[in-house]
Amino acid sequence: MRTPKKSKYVKPRPIRDRFDAIRPRFFAFMLDWMIWGYIAYAVMYFLQRYWWRYVDFYNPLKLPAWGWPVVILGTLEMALLTHAFTQSPGMAAFRLRLVGTDLQDPTWAMRIHRFLRMNLMLLVQPVLFFQSKRGPERLMHDSAATGIVIPIALLKDVIPTKKPRPWFLTYRGIFIVLLLAMTFWLGWLVSKMAPSKLVSGWSYASRIWGELFDIRLNYLFADVNTKGLLFSISYYMAETIFMALFATALGTLLAFPLSFLAARNIMGFSPLGWGIYLIMRFLFNAIRSIESLLIAVIFAVWVGFGNPFAGSLALLIHTVAALGKLFSEQVESVDPGPLEAIAASGARRWQVVIYGVIPQIIPSYLAFTLYRWDINIRMATVIALVGGGGIGTLLFYWKNEVGRYADAWGQVAGVVVAIIAVVWVMDYISGRIREKIG
Amino acid sequence: MEDLIRIENLVKIYERGEVLALNDVSTTVQKGEFLVLLGLSGSGKSTLLRCINRLIEPTAGTIVFDGKDVTKASSRQLRHLRRRMAMIFQQFNLVKRSSVLTNVLSGRLGYVNPAASAIHKFAKQDIADAMACLERVGIPEQAYKRADELSGGQQQRVGIARALMQQPDLLMADEPVSALDPATAHSIMQYLEQMNQEDDVTVVTSLHFLSLARRYGARILALKDGEIVFEGSPAEIDKVKFKEIYGEDAEEVEVR
Numbered sequence: 001m002r003t004p005k006k007s008k009y010v011k012p013r014p015i016r017d018r019f020d021a022i023r024p025r026f027f028a029f030m031l032d033w034m035i036w037g038y039i040a041y042a043v044m045y046f047l048q049r050y051w052w053r054y055v056d057f058y059n060p061l062k063l064p065a066w067g068w069p070v071v072i073l074g075t076l077e078m079a080l081l082t083h084a085f086t087q088s089p090g091m092a093a094f095r096l097r098l099v100g101t102d103l104q105d106p107t108w109a110m111r112i113h114r115f116l117r118m119n120l121m122l123l124v125q126p127v128l129f130f131q132s133k134r135g136p137e138r139l140m141h142d143s144a145a146t147g148i149v150i151p152i153a154l155l156k157d158v159i160p161t162k163k164p165r166p167w168f169l170t171y172r173g174i175f176i177v178l179l180l181a182m183t184f185w186l187g188w189l190v191s192k193m194a195p196s197k198l199v200s201g202w203s204y205a206s207r208i209w210g211e212l213f214d215i216r217l218n219y220l221f222a223d224v225n226t227k228g229l230l231f232s233i234s235y236y237m238a239e240t241i242f243m244a245l246f247a248t249a250l251g252t253l254l255a256f257p258l259s260f261l262a263a264r265n266i267m268g269f270s271p272l273g274w275g276i277y278l279i280m281r282f283l284f285n286a287i288r289s290i291e292s293l294l295i296a297v298i299f300a301v302w303v304g305f306g307n308p309f310a311g312s313l314a315l316l317i318h319t320v321a322a323l324g325k326l327f328s329e330q331v332e333s334v335d336p337g338p339l340e341a342i343a344a345s346g347a348r349r350w351q352v353v354i355y356g357v358i359p360q361i362i363p364s365y366l367a368f369t370l371y372r373w374d375i376n377i378r379m380a381t382v383i384a385l386v387g388g389g390g391i392g393t394l395l396f397y398w399k400n401e402v403g404r405y406a407d408a409w410g411q412v413a414g415v416v417v418a419i420i421a422v423v424w425v426m427d428y429i430s431g432r433i434r435e436k437i438g
Numbered sequence: 439m440e441d442l443i444r445i446e447n448l449v450k451i452y453e454r455g456e457v458l459a460l461n462d463v464s465t466t467v468q469k470g471e472f473l474v475l476l477g478l479s480g481s482g483k484s485t486l487l488r489c490i491n492r493l494i495e496p497t498a499g500t501i502v503f504d505g506k507d508v509t510k511a512s513s514r515q516l517r518h519l520r521r522r523m524a525m526i527f528q529q530f531n532l533v534k535r536s537s538v539l540t541n542v543l544s545g546r547l548g549y550v551n552p553a554a555s556a557i558h559k560f561a562k563q564d565i566a567d568a569m570a571c572l573e574r575v576g577i578p579e580q581a582y583k584r585a586d587e588l589s590g591g592q593q594q595r596v597g598i599a600r601a602l603m604q605q606p607d608l609l610m611a612d613e614p615v616s617a618l619d620p621a622t623a624h625s626i627m628q629y630l631e632q633m634n635q636e637d638d639v640t641v642v643t644s645l646h647f648l649s650l651a652r653r654y655g656a657r658i659l660a661l662k663d664g665e666i667v668f669e670g671s672p673a674e675i676d677k678v679k680f681k682e683i684y685g686e687d688a689e690e691v692e693v694r
Contacts, residue, residue: 337531341597344491345604346521346548351555355544359535 024094031090036075084115086171106147114146211409240390244376251319259327287321300387311388448499474655475644483644521548524601534586545603571599591622611643
């Protein structure tokens with residue numbers, strides 16, 4: 001990048017520059033501290049799991065009164081240690097590097113000096129940040145004696161004097177490998193992995209497996225009495241497919257115009273536009289993060305348990321949010337060149353959208369719609385779990401009748417086979433269409 | 439001759455004040471002139487062109503186009519000014535998935551009935567004009583093809599046809615031949631020359647090659663680091679002036 005020249009139009013901004021320079025370092029430090037906090041949690045978990053006879057806390061986040069200060073200060077000191085003595089994971093994540101003023105690796109004296117200085121600085125730093133006359137190029141405890149932290153990008157032309165060690169022999173490499181090993185161990189314990197249960201539980205499971213493979217399809221077209229009325233597998237299957245179809249078609253129609261409101265390159269021209277953009281993005285992200293199963297819980301209460309309308313609405317809302325987000329990302333990634341060209345000819349902004357943006361996004365919109373259709377079909381088969389209607393109604397009906405009817409598991413298997421067949425056929429069709437488009 | 443564009447103390451600063459792209463640029467472009475902008479990559483040529491039709495907002499300074507202040511124009515006034523300033527681009531900037539004819543017609547969007555344009559409806563006269571423009575650049579038979587099916591030279595001709603559709607007073611070309619081979623480059627430059635001489639369109643183009651600038655330019659404006667370092671006729675550029683314009687580059691080549 002070209003170095004800026006002095007001009008009367010470039011305003012100096014000392015505080016903001018300082019803030020910008022310090023931000024990655026702050027986040028890097030916070031990340032390191034969080035990693036040590038995670039290690040502390042793991043240690044506590046292991047202590048109560050393996051040495052519960054000797055430690056007297058019952059669960060890993062219940063500590064004696066003196067415990068919390070110890071944990072907080074302990075992890076803080078460890079973060080300071082990793083930050084002063086090594087190239088820590090946090091610094092790596094924010095592309096920073098600790099070097100001497102000669103831009104080479106810091107000496108041990110510098111590292112010890114830095115660690116001590118950091119401890120001292122913890123007390124006075126908030127005052128210094130605003131009062132120091134130093135510029136953004138020299139911050140906090142940086143000095144010739146303690147080394148400096150600079151963005152890695154600035155080191156690209158520096159020739160190192162030492163051959164770097166392979167990554168698995170660096171402090172950071174060892175640290176990260178140990179961290180991953182610890183995570184695996186912790187995850188194994190927390191999620192209660194017990195492969196032996198697969199063997200010990202087999203005798204019970206084998207009976208169900210036997211019944212499951214006795215697949216009954218006698219109700220494929222014949223009616224079975226559910227909800228006090230007569231329905232068949234094919235009836236519910238049609239319901240499922242149309243639920244998905246309705247949600248996808250209407251969802252696409254709604255998401256199409258809304259996606260433009262959530263695209264930065266369309267809305268980012270005025271403060272009002274920015275406001276709408278931020279609100280739409282927030283809405284899309286918020287609604288998208290709620291599974292349609294959870295939305296269906298609400299609608300099942302609202303419009304009736306087991307009513308496919310509830311399931312369709314739940315799928316529709318999730319579809320609008322998910323497609324709106326995907327679509328708006330497509331709008332944001334269109335080639336800006338043609339838009340520039342059309343705007344340059346004196347077109348209105350909405351004409352630029354119609355002639356420049358839409359032709360570019362149509363293929364990916366179709367592909368995403370078909371992809372969403374696959375998801376909706378799958379979701380519609382199980383949304384009955386919370387009363388959303390569809391083929392799942394029958395699935396869970398038979399599951400609950402186990403014990404009342406001898407062939408109940410066989411009926412469950414029959415429904416599952418029907419679901420697999422329909423999902424497979426729909427996948428195949430949409431896959432072929434997507435191939436044709438792409 | 440009359441001035442078509444008058445630029446006064448134009449300044450553009452990018453990236454929150456970190457890159458100074460144009461620094462106090464002042465110049466005038468006369469009606470019917472063929473002006474060539476020279477300079478290294480990043481010297482501010484594209485920025486200068488895009489400031490004239492405000493695809494890029496200038497940070498400070500004034501641009502007067504045919505007596506009207508572009509920098510102070512409202513969005514409606516700006517659209518009316520942009521209709522008279524056509525632009526062609528290094529990467530052609532066609533809508534790749536639309537037909538050639540639609541691409542050419544989009545040059546007319548500033549004039550047509552907006553409601554009709556929303557459903558891709560154009561007047562018969564506009565379509566006939568578009569075909570005439572395509573005929574003028576020699577590719578009428580490609581009208582119904584998709585734009586990305588054409589070769590680079592043909593795509594740039596579509597770009598010129600789109601510019602012709604505007605019936606502009608000014609044609610701005612941002613390195614129109616950088617993505618083309620030398621033979622095609624000359625044919626494209628000849629279209630620009632033809633527009634300049636036959637239709638009295640003022641042409642402002644940025645170019646990479648000095649040879650092309652010498653061949654086609656009536657006047658040359660050289661930029662370096664956002665400042666004008668040379669202004670005059672092509673014949674005035676000798677070895678010393680060349681060093682002045684491209685000096686940095688020559689030094690860099692020696693170092694590496």
